[in-house]
Amino acid sequence: MKTEDLVALLAAGDITPPGPAAGRLYATACGRGGLIAILLMLTFLKFRPDLLQALWLPMFWVKIGFAAALAAVGLFAVLRLSRPGARLTWLPLALALPLLAIWALAAISLANALPEEHSALFFGKTWMVCPLLIALLSIPVFRMVFQVMREMAPTRPALAGSAAGLLSGAVATLVYCLHCPEMGAPFVGFWYLLGILIPTTVGAIVGNKTLKW
């Protein structure tokens, strides 16, 4: 087929682009996946028993803010990486801000605590399950975000996949905050982050394999 014939073929018929805008598709994916994650959490993990009192504690909202900030960065990165040629210069800074903030809080809380309390602040009571549970809760959002991304045009598939993983991990962390009783900033800055990094890493691998177009 000659190139001019291909051009004629592509330009014929209904050429308006298919489907709703990317932002809406990703938001829907996060919403639906997040809802499934909430149902999973309610079925297998339950709310933390003191959830209503915890709502009045600043640290609860620090955890929510940390996860929400990473989810926002993840969503913007996912949107940008879905479009060929979009700029990403702000991404490292946007990613660094929530991390530096939680690490600063962690440093302050460790500095103010007695040495014998350090281990409790860092390990809490649930460090062994926390990253794994966050990774498991991220699966629904992960799958749905990838489904949308396959319809887009990521020119850097590994990076795009890891952004999708970051987004799903951060949404899962938001949900996990409703269950997790830990309130130490060092705990959040390490074990929560580790939980988010699991889907982020898996996303890079899956993205590299499946986001071809």
Next chain:
Amino acid sequence: MQRTNRVEGFQAREERLKALLMRGLAGENAAYQSFLSELSAHLRAFLRRRLIRLPDEVEDLVQEALLAIHNQRHTYDPGQPLSAWVQAIARYKLIDLLRRRAGHEALNEPLADDLHLFAASATDAEDARRDLQGLLAELPDQQRLPIVHTKLEGRSVKETAALTGLSESAVKVGVHRGLKALALKIRGIL
């Protein structure tokens, strides 16, 4: 002076092509056709400069890039320079091709010295690769028929729906999926 002229020419082309694309995305077929055909000339020049040692690949890759641009046209953000978007797609397709070739050549390294032996069949394969119509024939009916009726025979979505017994949305989906499948088929052949 010359330099400013060149920059202005670039700007003017960017704006012209962008206007054509936006009209095309709004459903204007003629504008979209001029967009794609002007773009194919730019793509050809861009890729020819980068495939000096593989001149036979240029036209195939122009077609691949055009197909990709069409299939991914919903990812263009009007706030973004068109040249950045197009160039990123062209470069992606170029790198993809070079990577596939590298893998292919590594796989067939023992045959490299006997290239003349297979030269004839290699040209055959190349002719076949260009034959999009042949690839189109391999698509399943619910993708092939919508493409053939709406894009080659110029029928409306409604007529095609009546003709094929598919719903109107299935016709639209069939065209979209079919063209994406076509792009993957081209990729898969080397």
